[in-house]
Amino acid sequence: MPKSALGKALHYLAGQWERLTRFLEDGLIPLDNNPEENAIRPFVVGRKNWLFS
Template structure:
């Protein structure tokens, strides 16, 4: 019983925040389910045939899953991004083309 009380008191601030704000989830299951595709794609990239191929696949898969999480059509985003790069978008500003820039 003492162990359970110590556990609760060590997390008291979070418990009070959870009770006071109905938007806060009690656990992280919802968030963990939403990022599972990202983690699985990165894990699958380990078997891409080479280190460089795995790295490239992990980057592409992460960008695609980021689009999905942000409600962006990955095919449209990729086509727009590749078109912008082909039309001379500056390499030092490629961060402006990332899918999370256009969310919300």
């Protein structure tokens, strides 16, 4: 692999390939984590508001 930024990116991609494609092998793994993000959103917003109340 070349030492260029593209070469480093491709080397990183090759090392992460199994994790990046795992959802293709298991149909039960969701493609995104939107439900989880929406579940914790009130706590993240509240953390900013509750700090000084």
